[in-house]
Amino acid sequence: MSKVNPPRPAAKRGEPADAGRRSFFSWMSLAWVSFTASMLAAGTATARFMFPNVLFEPPLTFRAGRPEELQVGIVDERFKDSNQVWLVRDGGGIYALSTTCTHLGCTPNWLSAEQKFKCPCHGSGFYITGINFEGPAPRPLERFAIDLADDGQLVIDKGRKFQQEKGQWELPGAYLEF
Amino acid sequence: METIKDIINTLTAPEILITLAAILLFVSARYRHLFYTNKVALILFPAMFVFMAISMFDEDFYLIVTKPDNVPIVGMLFLIPFFTWLSMREAVRNDKRTEEGAPLIEKEETADKVLTWPDLVYTELIAIVLLTVLLVGWSILIPAPLEESANPAATPNPSKAPWYFLGLQEMLVYFDPWLAGVVFPGLIIVGLMAIPYIDTNPKGNGYYTFKERSWEIMTFLFGFLILWVLLVILGTFLRGPNWNFFGPYEYWDTHKLEALVNVDLSDYFWVRLLGMGRPDNILVRESVGFLVVLGYFLVPPMLLAKTIFKRFYENLGPARYHIMVFLLLCMASLPIKMVLRWLFNLKYIIGIPEYFFNI
Known part of the structure; x- marks a missing residue:
């Protein structure tokens, strides 16, 4: 039951068939080169697209007015919208709290009647100090570096953050004595 | 009227509601030939409808039920019980026929x-x-509903996920995000995919039956109805401002005060039981939690294999048996953690916020 392959016609050397093959390859390489070039261009354009022309991010460091403007025991919400920071003044000084919930990143609300920050997403609650006490938040709100500028204004640096669970609230910059 | 409302508000407290629902599920399955009949359905579903209609006269109930977002859940309140009832009725009928030797x-x-x-x-x-x-x-x-443009500084209160994700959002209240948001959803999908490989019972293929697959059906119904559908309903109707629980006839008071001060297991053990400070070393501090979690996943499989799951162990073989029990334990961990939170305000069994590892 073996099957015999039909004999192939012998290729002729130096005939027009060979010329056709040669031109086929040159067309092929041209096609591949242009394909690769267009792919590279598209890739570059896509990569460029990932970096926006304009970033509407507020600067990490900002001035937050004079410390005398803050009242003891009142959470200052002036910079919540623009910089995502709460300023709190207690008996001994001032600290800047991040408005990002440490559970999943929603923005909690300050409930002054209850004296707590309460997250509307999963119910995490934080004391005015930023310490978590209810709901699923695993750790306290973060604090940002706070300092006094030469002109007597507060300077908040969001580039440096202080986490209580790592004992960083004791470090200089986490709390401005005033 | 007010008394009835108060009673319903009390009964819909999450710990009571979930317990009642689980009891209803298991009791109705036990007495299925009495419960899943036409007579019961003809009383039950109209009664549900009348109950909803009368409740509409309550302002707070009306507000929450008619919110455009919540309309699908109102439909679900009727559809899911109906289809559960329908398939169980068919199963009961078929089981009876099998007993009598009649064709399915x-x-x-x-x-x-x-x-x-x-x-x-x-x-x-x-x-x-x-x-x-x-x-x-x-x-x-x-x-x-079209709302104002998004503002990262103003989170809506309460902030709710799409209705089909409210079960996940409810899990997130009890677990760390990496567990409730990544591991558990992954396990749900993997677990559902594993069912054909774990479930070696060939019965019930192409026909309704309960008796021949009671374990499989009850496990699925518990996971689906109690741990998913009920959590969606809970999240839709009962979660209000600040993610507090509100009864269906309760006013959504933003300033409702609930004592939810949570305590880690390490606090319970070192501070409250032994009366000393928490150790500084993280591993020593959380050793109790690690023991509890390891024990939870290691001890029950061995005990169950010797006792009530003996038949499973013999039928499935060790590999399949251990995968099944592991998935079951993961599933059971959700209601266990919820109950621990509600009863003891337990926050995390293992709590290492320093390294974002909380269970």
Whole structure:
């Protein structure tokens, strides 16, 4: 039951068939080169697209007015919208709290009647100090570096953050004595 | 009237509601020949409808039920019980027929297998057309709520996920995000995919039955109805401002005060039980939690294999048995953690916020 392959016609050397093959390859390489070039261009354009022309991010460091403007025991919400920071003044000084919930990143609300920050997403609650006490938040709100500028204004640096669970609230910059 | 409302508000406290629902599920399955009958359905579903209609006169109930977002859940309140009832009724009937030696309902309808074309495809076509009409009508009558443009500084209060994710959002209240948001959803999918490989029971293929697959059906119904559908309903109707629980007739008071001060297991053990400070070393501090979690996943499989799961162990073999028990334990960990939170305000069994590792 073996099957015999039909004999192939012998290729002729130096005939027009060979010329056709040669031109086929040159067309092929041209096609591949242009394909690769267009792919590279598209890739570059896509990569460029990932970096926006304009970033509407507020600067990490900002001035937050004079410390005398803050009242003891009142959470200052002036910079919540623009910089995502709460300023709190207690008996001994001032600290800047991040408005990002440490559970999943929603923005909690300050409930002054209850004296707590309460997250509307999963119910995490934080004391005015930023310490978590209810709901699923695993750790306290973060604090940002706070300092006094030469002109007597507060300077908040969001580039440096202080986490209580790592004992960083004791470090200089986490709390401005005033 | 107010007393009835108060009673219902009390009964819908999450710990009571979930317990009642679980009891209803298991009792109705135990006495299924009494519960899953036409008579019960003819009383139950109209009663549910009348209950909803009368409740509409309550302002707070009306507000939450008629919110455009919540309309699908109102439909679900009727649809899911109805289809559960329907399939259980068929199962009860078939089981009775098997006992009497009569042919199954499906066998009586047609002795042959049903053809995909035209039987199935025609049914699907009709269903597609009707559903499209329903959706178009719905979207015209109840427009989707369009809210103000997003502002990262102003989170809506309460901030709710789409209704089908409310079960996940409820899990997130009890677990760290990496568990409730990544591991558990992954395990749900993997677990569902594993069912055909774990479940070696060949019965119930192509016909309704309860008796021949009671364990499989109850496990699924518990996971689906209690741990998913009920959590969606809970999240939709009972979660209010600041993610507090509110009864269906309760005013959504933003300033409702609830004592939810949570305590880690390490606090319970070192501070409250031993009366000393928490150790500084993280591993020593959380050793109790690690022991509890390891014990939870290691001890029960061995104990169960010797006792009530003996038959499973013999039928499935060690590999499949251990995968099944692991998945079951993961599933059970959700209600266990919820109950611990509600009863003891337990926050985390292992709590290492320093390294974002909390269980």
